[in-house]
Amino acid sequence: MSDRITVRAPAKINLHLGVGGPRDDGFHPLETVYTSIGLYDDVVATAAPAWSLGLDAASYVDASAVPLDDSNIVAAAARALSALHGVPVVADVTITKGIPVAGGLAGGSADAAAALVALDRLLALETSDDDLLRIAAELGSDVPFALVGGHALGTGRGEVVTPLPVTDTVLWWVVVPSTSGGLSTPAVYRHFDALNPGASPEPSPATAVVEALASGDARALAAALHNDLQAAAVDLRPDLGSLISLGEAHGALRGIVSGSGPTVVFLCADADAARGLAGVLQEDGRTALVANGPVAGAHLVNGL
Ligand code: C5P
Helix, strand or coil: CCEEEEEEEEEEEEEEEEEEECCCCCCCEEEEEEEEEEEEEEEEEEECCCCCEEEECCCCCCCCCCCCCCCCCCHHHHHHHHHHHHHCCCEEEEEEEECCCCCCCCHHHHHHHHHHHHHHHHHCCCCCHHHHHHHHHCCCCHHHHHEEEEEEEEECCCCCEEEEECCCEEEEEEEECCCCCCCCHHHHHHHHHHHHCCCCCCCCCCHHHHHHHHHHCCCHHHHEEECCCCCHHHHHHHHHHHHHHHHHHHHCCCEEEECCCCEEEECCCCCCHHHHHHHHHHHCCCCCCEECCEEEECCCCCCC
Protein backbone atom coordinates (compact mmCIF):
# COMPACT_ATOMS: atom_id res chain seq x y z
CA MET A 1 0.00 0.00 0.00
CA SER A 2 1.39 3.41 -1.01
CA ASP A 3 1.50 6.12 1.66
CA ARG A 4 1.01 8.87 -0.92
CA ILE A 5 -1.66 8.92 -3.63
CA THR A 6 -2.20 11.56 -6.32
CA VAL A 7 -5.54 11.71 -8.13
CA ARG A 8 -6.32 14.07 -11.01
CA ALA A 9 -9.87 15.15 -11.91
CA PRO A 10 -11.01 17.26 -14.89
CA ALA A 11 -13.09 20.38 -15.39
CA LYS A 12 -16.48 20.06 -17.08
CA ILE A 13 -18.32 22.04 -19.71
CA ASN A 14 -22.08 21.72 -20.25
CA LEU A 15 -22.63 21.29 -24.01
CA HIS A 16 -26.35 21.45 -23.36
CA LEU A 17 -27.77 22.85 -20.11
CA GLY A 18 -31.54 22.63 -20.05
CA VAL A 19 -32.98 24.03 -16.81
CA GLY A 20 -36.57 23.58 -15.59
CA GLY A 21 -38.43 25.63 -12.99
CA PRO A 22 -37.34 24.92 -9.38
CA ARG A 23 -38.43 21.76 -7.52
CA ASP A 24 -39.84 21.83 -3.99
CA ASP A 25 -36.31 21.37 -2.60
CA GLY A 26 -35.10 24.48 -4.46
CA PHE A 27 -32.93 22.57 -6.92
CA HIS A 28 -33.67 22.85 -10.63
CA PRO A 29 -34.41 19.81 -12.79
CA LEU A 30 -31.73 19.54 -15.47
CA GLU A 31 -31.21 17.84 -18.76
CA THR A 32 -27.55 18.41 -19.48
CA VAL A 33 -24.73 17.00 -21.58
CA TYR A 34 -21.44 17.14 -19.74
CA THR A 35 -18.06 16.91 -21.41
CA SER A 36 -14.70 16.79 -19.65
CA ILE A 37 -11.71 18.91 -20.73
CA GLY A 38 -7.99 18.75 -20.05
CA LEU A 39 -7.88 21.31 -17.25
CA TYR A 40 -7.33 19.57 -13.93
CA ASP A 41 -7.19 19.80 -10.17
CA ASP A 42 -4.92 17.33 -8.40
CA VAL A 43 -5.48 15.98 -4.91
CA VAL A 44 -2.49 14.46 -3.10
CA ALA A 45 -3.32 12.39 -0.01
CA THR A 46 -0.47 11.36 2.29
CA ALA A 47 -0.74 9.03 5.27
CA ALA A 48 -0.79 11.08 8.52
CA PRO A 49 -2.07 10.66 12.08
CA ALA A 50 -4.41 13.68 11.83
CA TRP A 51 -6.42 15.56 9.20
CA SER A 52 -4.82 18.55 7.45
CA LEU A 53 -5.75 20.36 4.24
CA GLY A 54 -3.49 22.57 2.13
CA LEU A 55 -3.84 24.37 -1.18
CA ASP A 56 -1.70 25.29 -4.13
CA ALA A 57 -2.86 26.93 -7.37
CA ALA A 58 -1.73 27.63 -10.93
CA SER A 59 -0.73 31.24 -11.62
CA TYR A 60 -4.01 31.98 -13.45
CA VAL A 61 -6.20 30.65 -10.60
CA ASP A 62 -7.33 32.96 -7.79
CA ALA A 63 -7.87 30.46 -4.97
CA SER A 64 -8.08 33.08 -2.20
CA ALA A 65 -11.78 32.33 -1.58
CA VAL A 66 -11.29 28.56 -1.15
CA PRO A 67 -11.81 27.65 2.54
CA LEU A 68 -9.44 25.18 4.16
CA ASP A 69 -11.64 24.36 7.15
CA ASP A 70 -14.42 21.77 7.48
CA SER A 71 -16.53 23.62 4.92
CA ASN A 72 -14.19 22.60 2.09
CA ILE A 73 -15.89 19.96 -0.07
CA VAL A 74 -12.78 17.75 0.31
CA ALA A 75 -13.32 17.64 4.08
CA ALA A 76 -16.97 16.75 3.40
CA ALA A 77 -15.79 13.93 1.12
CA ALA A 78 -13.60 12.56 3.93
CA ARG A 79 -16.53 12.73 6.40
CA ALA A 80 -18.78 10.89 3.93
CA LEU A 81 -16.23 8.07 3.51
CA SER A 82 -15.79 7.91 7.28
CA ALA A 83 -19.57 7.61 7.82
CA LEU A 84 -19.89 4.90 5.16
CA HIS A 85 -17.11 2.71 6.50
CA GLY A 86 -17.34 3.56 10.20
CA VAL A 87 -13.62 4.31 10.41
CA PRO A 88 -11.71 7.58 10.88
CA VAL A 89 -10.62 9.07 7.54
CA VAL A 90 -7.56 11.21 8.24
CA ALA A 91 -4.71 12.19 5.94
CA ASP A 92 -2.54 15.10 4.95
CA VAL A 93 -4.32 16.39 1.83
CA THR A 94 -3.16 19.01 -0.67
CA ILE A 95 -5.32 20.35 -3.49
CA THR A 96 -3.51 21.82 -6.50
CA LYS A 97 -5.94 23.89 -8.51
CA GLY A 98 -5.61 24.20 -12.27
CA ILE A 99 -9.36 24.79 -12.67
CA PRO A 100 -10.52 28.39 -12.12
CA VAL A 101 -12.54 28.80 -8.90
CA ALA A 102 -16.29 29.70 -8.98
CA GLY A 103 -16.09 29.69 -12.75
CA GLY A 104 -18.80 27.27 -13.88
CA LEU A 105 -16.21 24.56 -14.58
CA ALA A 106 -17.00 22.39 -11.51
CA GLY A 107 -13.57 22.80 -9.91
CA GLY A 108 -14.89 22.11 -6.40
CA SER A 109 -16.65 19.02 -7.72
CA ALA A 110 -13.39 17.84 -9.30
CA ASP A 111 -11.69 18.24 -5.90
CA ALA A 112 -14.41 16.18 -4.22
CA ALA A 113 -14.21 13.40 -6.81
CA ALA A 114 -10.41 13.31 -6.67
CA ALA A 115 -10.47 13.26 -2.86
CA LEU A 116 -12.95 10.36 -2.76
CA VAL A 117 -10.70 8.26 -4.99
CA ALA A 118 -7.43 9.32 -3.30
CA LEU A 119 -8.65 8.70 0.26
CA ASP A 120 -10.31 5.43 -0.72
CA ARG A 121 -7.00 4.17 -2.16
CA LEU A 122 -4.75 5.59 0.54
CA LEU A 123 -6.77 3.95 3.31
CA ALA A 124 -7.60 0.78 1.29
CA LEU A 125 -11.32 1.29 1.93
CA GLU A 126 -12.34 -0.56 -1.26
CA THR A 127 -15.50 1.52 -1.67
CA SER A 128 -17.72 0.09 -4.42
CA ASP A 129 -18.37 2.17 -7.56
CA ASP A 130 -22.06 2.38 -6.61
CA ASP A 131 -21.22 3.77 -3.17
CA LEU A 132 -18.70 6.23 -4.63
CA LEU A 133 -21.32 7.55 -7.08
CA ARG A 134 -23.95 7.78 -4.32
CA ILE A 135 -21.65 9.70 -1.97
CA ALA A 136 -20.55 11.90 -4.88
CA ALA A 137 -24.19 12.82 -5.62
CA GLU A 138 -24.69 13.84 -1.97
CA LEU A 139 -21.61 16.07 -2.09
CA GLY A 140 -22.79 18.06 -5.14
CA SER A 141 -24.72 17.84 -8.39
CA ASP A 142 -21.59 17.83 -10.59
CA VAL A 143 -19.44 15.45 -8.49
CA PRO A 144 -20.60 12.15 -10.08
CA PHE A 145 -19.64 13.43 -13.54
CA ALA A 146 -16.15 14.36 -12.27
CA LEU A 147 -15.73 10.69 -11.33
CA VAL A 148 -16.95 9.42 -14.69
CA GLY A 149 -15.50 11.91 -17.24
CA GLY A 150 -15.85 11.46 -21.01
CA HIS A 151 -19.20 12.72 -22.29
CA ALA A 152 -22.34 12.04 -20.24
CA LEU A 153 -26.01 12.88 -20.05
CA GLY A 154 -26.95 14.41 -16.69
CA THR A 155 -30.51 14.36 -15.32
CA GLY A 156 -32.17 14.86 -11.93
CA ARG A 157 -30.36 17.93 -10.55
CA GLY A 158 -27.35 16.89 -12.67
CA GLU A 159 -26.23 14.07 -10.40
CA VAL A 160 -27.73 11.15 -12.38
CA VAL A 161 -25.09 10.53 -15.04
CA THR A 162 -25.34 8.21 -18.02
CA PRO A 163 -22.16 7.90 -20.08
CA LEU A 164 -22.51 8.81 -23.78
CA PRO A 165 -20.38 7.16 -26.48
CA VAL A 166 -16.97 8.76 -27.07
CA THR A 167 -16.08 9.02 -30.77
CA ASP A 168 -12.60 9.66 -32.24
CA THR A 169 -13.38 13.36 -32.47
CA VAL A 170 -11.18 15.56 -30.27
CA LEU A 171 -12.91 18.80 -29.30
CA TRP A 172 -10.64 21.84 -29.04
CA TRP A 173 -11.60 24.56 -26.59
CA VAL A 174 -10.32 27.96 -25.57
CA VAL A 175 -11.25 28.60 -21.95
CA VAL A 176 -11.40 32.23 -20.78
CA PRO A 177 -11.76 32.55 -16.99
CA SER A 178 -12.98 35.79 -15.49
CA THR A 179 -10.30 38.07 -14.10
CA SER A 180 -12.85 40.04 -12.08
CA GLY A 181 -14.15 37.40 -9.68
CA GLY A 182 -16.43 34.37 -9.91
CA LEU A 183 -20.19 34.04 -10.03
CA SER A 184 -22.00 32.14 -7.29
CA THR A 185 -23.96 29.21 -8.73
CA PRO A 186 -26.97 29.75 -6.39
CA ALA A 187 -27.06 33.45 -7.35
CA VAL A 188 -27.17 32.60 -11.06
CA TYR A 189 -29.97 30.05 -10.51
CA ARG A 190 -31.88 32.66 -8.47
CA HIS A 191 -31.48 35.15 -11.31
CA PHE A 192 -32.67 32.49 -13.78
CA ASP A 193 -35.83 32.15 -11.62
CA ALA A 194 -36.34 35.92 -11.62
CA LEU A 195 -35.98 36.08 -15.41
CA ASN A 196 -38.20 33.01 -15.98
CA PRO A 197 -41.13 33.17 -13.56
CA GLY A 198 -43.40 30.14 -13.97
CA ALA A 199 -40.80 28.24 -16.01
CA SER A 200 -41.88 24.74 -17.03
CA PRO A 201 -40.51 22.02 -14.74
CA GLU A 202 -39.45 20.19 -17.91
CA PRO A 203 -35.90 21.16 -18.91
CA SER A 204 -35.24 21.65 -22.63
CA PRO A 205 -34.16 18.37 -24.25
CA ALA A 206 -30.53 17.65 -25.12
CA THR A 207 -31.36 15.74 -28.31
CA ALA A 208 -29.62 18.11 -30.75
CA VAL A 209 -26.34 18.02 -28.80
CA VAL A 210 -26.47 14.24 -28.32
CA GLU A 211 -26.94 13.78 -32.08
CA ALA A 212 -24.20 16.28 -32.96
CA LEU A 213 -21.78 14.52 -30.58
CA ALA A 214 -22.54 11.16 -32.19
CA SER A 215 -21.89 12.66 -35.66
CA GLY A 216 -18.38 13.69 -34.58
CA ASP A 217 -18.78 16.98 -36.47
CA ALA A 218 -17.49 19.95 -34.42
CA ARG A 219 -19.42 22.42 -36.61
CA ALA A 220 -22.71 20.62 -36.02
CA LEU A 221 -21.92 20.54 -32.30
CA ALA A 222 -21.11 24.27 -32.30
CA ALA A 223 -24.51 25.00 -33.82
CA ALA A 224 -26.27 22.86 -31.20
CA LEU A 225 -24.53 24.20 -28.03
CA HIS A 226 -27.14 25.53 -25.60
CA ASN A 227 -27.10 26.98 -22.09
CA ASP A 228 -30.33 28.05 -20.36
CA LEU A 229 -28.28 29.82 -17.64
CA GLN A 230 -26.43 32.00 -20.14
CA ALA A 231 -29.00 34.84 -20.22
CA ALA A 232 -28.91 35.05 -16.40
CA ALA A 233 -25.08 34.99 -16.28
CA VAL A 234 -24.75 37.63 -19.02
CA ASP A 235 -27.37 39.80 -17.33
CA LEU A 236 -25.28 39.70 -14.12
CA ARG A 237 -22.03 40.16 -16.04
CA PRO A 238 -22.67 42.02 -19.34
CA ASP A 239 -18.94 41.86 -20.20
CA LEU A 240 -19.43 38.16 -21.00
CA GLY A 241 -21.60 39.02 -24.02
CA SER A 242 -18.89 41.17 -25.60
CA LEU A 243 -16.26 38.51 -24.86
CA ILE A 244 -18.35 35.90 -26.72
CA SER A 245 -18.67 38.26 -29.73
CA LEU A 246 -14.91 38.91 -29.68
CA GLY A 247 -14.04 35.21 -29.76
CA GLU A 248 -16.57 34.42 -32.46
CA ALA A 249 -15.09 37.24 -34.57
CA HIS A 250 -11.64 35.68 -34.24
CA GLY A 251 -12.18 32.15 -35.42
CA ALA A 252 -14.25 30.35 -32.77
CA LEU A 253 -17.02 28.15 -34.15
CA ARG A 254 -19.10 29.25 -31.15
CA GLY A 255 -18.66 30.76 -27.69
CA ILE A 256 -20.86 29.98 -24.67
CA VAL A 257 -20.92 30.65 -20.96
CA SER A 258 -19.76 27.53 -19.11
CA GLY A 259 -22.47 26.31 -16.71
CA SER A 260 -23.37 29.18 -14.37
CA GLY A 261 -20.32 31.18 -15.54
CA PRO A 262 -18.48 33.47 -15.61
CA THR A 263 -15.96 31.39 -17.57
CA VAL A 264 -16.57 31.59 -21.33
CA VAL A 265 -15.55 28.64 -23.51
CA PHE A 266 -15.01 28.71 -27.26
CA LEU A 267 -15.32 25.60 -29.42
CA CYS A 268 -12.77 25.71 -32.23
CA ALA A 269 -12.41 23.71 -35.46
CA ASP A 270 -8.98 22.28 -34.55
CA ALA A 271 -5.83 22.79 -32.47
CA ASP A 272 -4.46 25.53 -34.75
CA ALA A 273 -7.68 27.53 -34.57
CA ALA A 274 -7.71 27.19 -30.77
CA ARG A 275 -4.08 28.33 -30.44
CA GLY A 276 -4.72 31.23 -32.82
CA LEU A 277 -7.77 32.41 -30.87
CA ALA A 278 -5.97 32.03 -27.52
CA GLY A 279 -3.13 34.18 -28.89
CA VAL A 280 -5.54 36.94 -29.94
CA LEU A 281 -7.27 36.94 -26.55
CA GLN A 282 -3.95 36.92 -24.68
CA GLU A 283 -2.78 39.94 -26.71
CA ASP A 284 -6.00 41.60 -25.57
CA GLY A 285 -4.74 41.09 -21.98
CA ARG A 286 -6.94 38.11 -21.08
CA THR A 287 -6.15 34.69 -19.67
CA ALA A 288 -6.98 32.19 -22.43
CA LEU A 289 -6.25 28.49 -21.96
CA VAL A 290 -6.27 25.87 -24.70
CA ALA A 291 -7.73 22.54 -23.57
CA ASN A 292 -9.06 19.54 -25.43
CA GLY A 293 -11.41 16.75 -24.56
CA PRO A 294 -13.03 14.49 -23.76
CA VAL A 295 -10.68 13.16 -21.06
CA ALA A 296 -10.92 10.59 -18.27
CA GLY A 297 -12.70 11.24 -14.98
CA ALA A 298 -10.87 11.17 -11.63
CA HIS A 299 -7.83 8.90 -12.03
CA LEU A 300 -4.64 7.98 -10.22
CA VAL A 301 -1.44 9.52 -11.52
CA ASN A 302 0.91 7.70 -9.14
CA GLY A 303 1.02 4.88 -6.63
CA LEU A 304 -1.14 1.78 -6.45
O1 C5P B 1 -25.34 20.63 -6.08
P1 C5P B 1 -24.46 21.82 -5.82
O2 C5P B 1 -23.97 21.90 -4.41
O3 C5P B 1 -23.36 21.95 -6.81
O4 C5P B 1 -25.39 23.06 -6.06
C1 C5P B 1 -25.01 24.36 -5.65
C2 C5P B 1 -26.23 25.26 -5.69
O5 C5P B 1 -26.61 25.47 -7.05
C3 C5P B 1 -27.46 24.68 -5.03
O6 C5P B 1 -27.49 24.99 -3.65
C4 C5P B 1 -28.59 25.38 -5.77
O7 C5P B 1 -28.75 26.70 -5.30
C5 C5P B 1 -28.02 25.49 -7.17
N1 C5P B 1 -28.46 24.38 -8.05
C6 C5P B 1 -29.77 24.32 -8.49
N2 C5P B 1 -30.17 23.31 -9.32
C7 C5P B 1 -29.29 22.35 -9.70
C8 C5P B 1 -27.95 22.39 -9.28
C9 C5P B 1 -27.56 23.41 -8.45
O8 C5P B 1 -30.58 25.19 -8.15
N3 C5P B 1 -29.71 21.38 -10.53
